[in-house]
Amino acid sequence: MPDVDVLVIGTGPAGAVAAWEAKRAAPELDVVLLERDPAVGSPVRCAEGVGDRGLREFASPEGASWVARKIARVIFVAPDGTEARVAERDVCWILDRTRFDPFLASQAAADGAAVLVGTEATGMVPARQGGWEVRVRDAHGEAVYRARVVIGADGVEAMVGRWAGLDTRVAARDMESCAQYVLEGIAFDPDAIYLQFGGRIAPAGYAWVFPKGVGIANVGLGMVALRGDGRSAREYLDAWVARRYPNGVRVGGTVGGVIVHTTLRRICTDGMMAAGDAAHMINPLSGGGIVNAMKSGRLAGRTAAAAIREGDTSERRLAAYHRAWMALLGEDHLKYYRIKRAIEDLDDAFFNGLARTVNAIPQQQRTLGRIFAHALVRHPQLIPVAARFFV
Ligand SMILES: Cc1cc2nc3c(=O)[nH]c(=O)nc-3n(C[C@H](O)[C@H](O)[C@H](O)COP(=O)(O)OP(=O)(O)OC[C@H]3O[C@@H](n4cnc5c(N)ncnc54)[C@H](O)[C@@H]3O)c2cc1C
Incomplete structure (x- = not known):
């Protein structure tokens, strides 16, 4: 039974950054990153758009082979x-995720994490001596890993969270x-x-x-x-x-x-954290989740490293990750979700009218804030939502 310190399940942006950051924060730890598909980044299930500022926190897009287009x-x-x-x-930027996701995984590998493709986690149970026993299957057969901390970065399916007892249901x-x-x-x-x-x-x-x-x-x-x-x-x-x-x-x-909801109420338990889509960390207004996944992966990786060094991987210790995420973006998502629900009820006439109003504003002055202000004038029922959003 291989013993690892941090086992990251899923090599999307959340998992790759989690492994990268854990290894960077604590090079002495054994960090293993699993990917079910035979190649990281394929098949692409994404429109591949990311904001400039968020992307730059992790990598510089100029001249990168993983950029498809600047917008x-x-x-x-x-x-x-x-x-x-x-x-x-x-x-x-529009990414090429068949190259971007492998780029992130290669950063983790360069810092010493082991990346295993074609390797699927199929279940896990608490280990008697603490941590988790994770069943893993690859082309050669089955194995069981004992991990001090498991990071569930397995995307919307979120099986790891379910195995660990988190409520991952979605309405x-x-x-x-x-x-x-x-x-x-x-x-x-x-x-x-x-x-x-x-x-x-x-x-x-x-x-x-x-x-x-x-x-x-x-x-x-x-x-x-x-x-x-x-x-x-x-x-x-x-x-x-x-x-x-x-x-x-x-x-x-x-x-x-x-x-398109808000972060799960509970994203960690003893020796386990969920990150990215697996923890419902997508922006509920835009549906964008790549940068959020990377930001949550960074927090989860760093928390795992610090907790293992301190010898305390209890839910209580790992809850620092949840608090940091909520302060960083989770609280904002609660506001975005309310706006999303209000926008859902607007009809086509609203959007047609708004587009014409926006076109009457000189192009250099068309900021999103000004457009939102026009939307409020036409639809006062959005005001309470907006007030909560901006406060
Ligand atoms: C059609 C579509 C368009 C989108 N467009 C955008 C966009 O333009 N911009 C944006 O920011 N977001 C977009 N998103 C959302 C974005 O793709 C996700 O938010 C982002 O990929 C989340 O990253 P992640 O690492 O959490 O999960 P994922 O990228 O889903 O990665 C999870 C990985 O875990 C692996 N895995 C799953 N289970 C296991 C297991 N048991 N064992 C081992 N490996 C496992 C999967 O194979 C996968 O590689 C879009 C989503 C869809 C569906």
């Missing part, structure tokens, strides 16, 4: 097709169904991301065009299935793509779920 503009598209351009600065209204194609041979501004709203296009969600290059983009949508008319996200996407890009060639595609 300078955001274009909101109202249900009636009216376009409103919002930002004109470095706003975000249907808080789960977005997503579908996406990589479309080639389509016309759009390659320096802009497009966010398309409309109850008939993506109920209680939005559709996106995230450029990967000139003429090629991730084109997808996320919707709350409960708000739809019985059709799947894929069927909604097919209908939208047929209207907007009838000649686009599909060179890739994915479907997946995004949890």
Whole structure:
């Protein structure tokens, strides 16, 4: 039975950064990072957009092989097709996650963590002498690892949290169904991301065009299935793509779920922490989770290292991770979630009107704050939500 100090389950952004940070904080520890898929970063189940500031906390995008495109503009598209351009600065990057996730894992490996691909955790039980016994399966058979601390970074499925006794259930209204194609041979501004709203296009969600290059983009949508008319996200996407890009060639595609709720009430227990999607740390307003996953992985990795050094890996000690996460982003997510619920009830006429109002503001002055202020004038019922948001 191999003995390890920190066993990280899942090599997405949360897990890779957790292993990297744990090893960096305490080089003497044995850190093992598991990935079920045969290659880190594939298949891609993501639109791959990240904000500039968040990304830079972890790596510099200039000239990096894992960047697909730099984005300078955001274009909101109202249900009636009216376009409103919002930002004109470095706003975000579109990654190539088949390279970005391996880049993060390689940072962990360079600091001494062992990265095992094609290796799936299949269950775990508390070990008699403390920590966890984790069953692991790879092409050669099964093994059991004893780990002092387990970090569950296994994405939306969140099995590790469940094995450890966390309540990882999600209400249907808080789960977005997503579908996406990589479309080639389509016309759009390659320096802009497009966010398309409309109850008939993506109920209680939005559709996106995230450029990967000139003429090629991730084109997808996320919707709350409960708000739809019985059709799947894929069927909604097919209908939208047929209207907007009838000649686009599909060179890739994915479907997946995004949890648009707030952080789990409990994200750690004795010898175990959950990070990233597995702990429901996605921004509930935007559905973005890459940077959040990395930030939570950093906190979890550092907490694991410090706790092991102190010889105390109890839930009480690991709760420092939960508190740090809530102060960093978790509290904000509670506010974003309230805004999301309020926005869900707005109809197409609201978005059409807002786009026209925004277009009447000179382009240099179109900040998100000003747009929000206009939204409040038209929809005073948002004011209590906004007040809570900004306080
Ligand atoms: C269609 C779609 C579009 C999205 N677009 C964006 C976007 O543009 N920007 C953004 O910021 N976010 C986006 N997201 C969300 C983003 O993909 C996630 O928030 C992010 O990947 C979370 O990282 P993570 O490390 O927590 O989990 P993941 O990236 O899901 O990584 C979890 C890893 O764990 C592995 N694993 C699972 N179970 C086991 C096991 N038992 N043993 C071993 N390994 C296991 C999985 O194979 C996987 O590699 C999107 C999501 C979807 C579905």
